[in-house]
Amino acid sequence: MARYNPKEIEPKWRKRWEEAGAFLTGSDRSKPKYYVLEMFPYPSGRIHIGHVRNYAMGDVIARYKRAKGFNVLHPMGWDAFGLPAENAAMQTGDHPETWTRANIKAMREQLKGMGLSIDWGREFATCDLGYYRWQQLLFLEFWKAGLVERRMSYVNWDPVDMTVLANEQVIDGKGWRSGATVERKQLSQWFLKITEKAEDLLAALDDGRLKGWPDNVRLMQRNWIGKSKGLLMKFRFAGEMTAPDGAREVEIYTTRPDTLFGASFLAVAPDHPLAQSYAKDPKVAAFIAECQKSGTSQEAIDKAEKKGLALPLEVEHPFIRGRRLPVYIANFILMGYGTGAIFGCPAHDARDHDFAKKYRLDIIPVVLPPDTDPACYSVAEAPYVGPGTLFNSDFLNGLSVEAGIDAAIARIEAMGAGRASTQYRLRDWGVSRQRYWGCPIPAIHCEKCGVVPVPEKDLPVRLPVVDASAFKTPGNPLDRLPEWRNVPCPECSGPAQRETDTFDTFIDSSWYFARFATDPAAWEKGPVNKADTDYWLPVDQYIGGIEHAILHLLYARFFTRAMKDTGHLSISEPFANLFTQGMVTHATYRDASGKFLLPEEVVLDGDKARRADNGEPVAIGPIEKMSKSKKNVVSPEAIADTYGADAARWFMLSDSPPERDVEWTDSGAAGAWKLVARIWDAVEPAKGAIRSHDLSRPPEGANAELRRATHETIKGVTDDIEGFRFNKAIARIYEFLNALKKHAQRSEGSATDWAQAEALCALTRLIAPFTPHLAEECWETLGGAGLVCAAPWPEADSALLVRQAILLPVQVNGKRRGEISVSPSDDAATVEKAALADPGVIRYLEGVTVRKIVVVPGRIVNIVAN
């Protein structure tokens, strides 16, 4: 028997597919369309096992849908701008573009080697001028449509390197290269007004437009948008007090006006005008400066110790005559949310509670949890944030939290002190990056005319070529290119300067799916071609990591709306169905000096690890998402080299449910290879068997059993692919192979009998989405016509799925004691009788009285007795 040799067979079929143009996007628009897209990769240099998992899933869907008769679009490209290329430039001296292009070339070859059914004719990289030039046009159109704004915003500032840092580059509050304590610094930056679309982005989560999305992602997005109904109200300063800027009151926002009677202080953000008005006081100035000494990330702000500084100011309580509350500047209040000022109710808010304990403020409980005795109730140790009944609250006493909120708002409105208001947690999208390797923002700064858009006729603003040595100096090389930067103002022709910020790379990935849907013949004419996008969009199946559940998906949803507003698209939701795959994780390894090591550089010995080269001990770190920076990546090439691409694909899809994280282990890859060999060994002796595929003969005996197994497998695998249960589809194929083997043993020899021929043909088509090269080789061997990737999907014959007898387990008091054989048509009384007659059951009924018999048709019988 010829041994299956993937090294020869796999390239052969890849060549055949290419010659046949098997995966080029079809132009027959009368067919139902199916657009399957996996999140395009960042070209880090090599594909890792997480990519294989992602793209193998998409490829299963693409190949399956083609077999089901759909016109399939399955493209691939590169998310090619971004920070790592500039880091590489610093380290290796390669220009970001040189590095990126080389990585793309290497990764394209690796992906092609996986046998993915991709239309490579639509490939592009976001750093292609042909792509980003249209992004600049879209930006100018959004600007005209009122979706763009410039405003001040904080960045992480490294005071030693004098440069802006990404959050990722801030480690424990210090700059990653200089080690200096990072400060918050304000810069004027570009924003896209995503908050204008907050209401619709929220509404679509629930109105059925995103019914193909997982619940957890919709929930995360809902919480991120964070719509809250609350109260905007003004607190008047006590007596005749006035702030240095003349203010007599301060406006706060709260979602819990029901707890006003528990208020014990007011707090404002360090950059609130009221705080700033006291900045002449050195103590205030010092405190504000201290608050700026931390990164800009929400996590850093939340985890920092709650700190405040009391202002020489008090406010009047709106409901309690004579009650005065102190006013603080506090580091945990955000200027960007609400009004940048709050009232604190320590009894019912965790942060306020921390703050009150630290500064010895009153903690007044006003919400009583259900079924609680007020005499034994205390919030001294921990706040209570759940539902309950209001007390200690005058006119609100006895109301629920919800009713109390409404009543408090009504009273404040009647007093003329405030009004109900809806706020969003969602902030506008800051898109300025003080970096080189990105899409230039098409704007010009003129001293006379202000900020002026680059005229459309002057597009594109090409990213200038700089010497690779420019990246040795911290900061943005574009700032240091006067010949590029200095231009005449498009309006007054006076001296002006180009914007040197580039776009956030999230913009690049916010419309690439629409570009893929546009025929490359039309790429020169505009960002997208509406006739094409109207046909192909929305993406029918989008697949990517759960780590993108919020930002990327939210930005793409916003961008789609903005492109609809500007006439480029007809839809508002880009992704009809979303599947979020789990991540591939792996332990991290560090040597004695703390440097990360690749798994292949480490030898494991029990629960200890050593360096493969010199045997020095290695510290095993936590299991984390595979990432280049932590070096805990495994290259799929080793598996593909040894066992072939099919085995690598099969292995990545078997065992673990796709939505769950998987920890990579080496054992098991060989198992996938064993399967490839087993299938080949089953098919090869049945050469030409398709010709004996005569179904006119009635099934009986072993043939009937095999035929049922065949059709049950077809149905099961089909349902499992539709439901993204690839691991279960694979388990079914194993079971089917076991049944095939049993059949071959029982039917003594005639290896090409017709039930077996049917089974092998079905098997070949069922494995085609998973192990496409092997399937082609099997198809050819069996005598199938054409390519199996173009063959129709097998249909299960439902007549063969019916069983005449089923085995029903019988429990006594919830424990399995026997089993009876019944017909699916038997009624409950018949089943009961059979259950009570089972010898195993009778044993356990001696000396007890039967109280109740529960019969669940087709499932189980439970006899309750005592």
Add this chain to the structure above:
RNA sequence: GCGGGCGUGGCGGAAUUGGCAGACGCGCCAGACUCAAAAUCUGGUUCCGCGAGGAGUGUCGGUUCGACCCCGACCGCCCGCACCA
């Protein structure tokens, strides 16, 4: 800190969504083939117990005829937190 998840044999996981816990695979054990090994094939493999039997799905409690599944509390791990992509 806040938001979202996950937790089942030695390992990855299955359980028709409230109905036989451990499908399928890996590993391991035994056997066949072989001079031998590899590969392959056959059988076994949750734990305790010789056995009858008992226990068992992170921990504790609850609902139910029946709970891996639903509810409450806790523990552990993972992801995201707006400049990594």
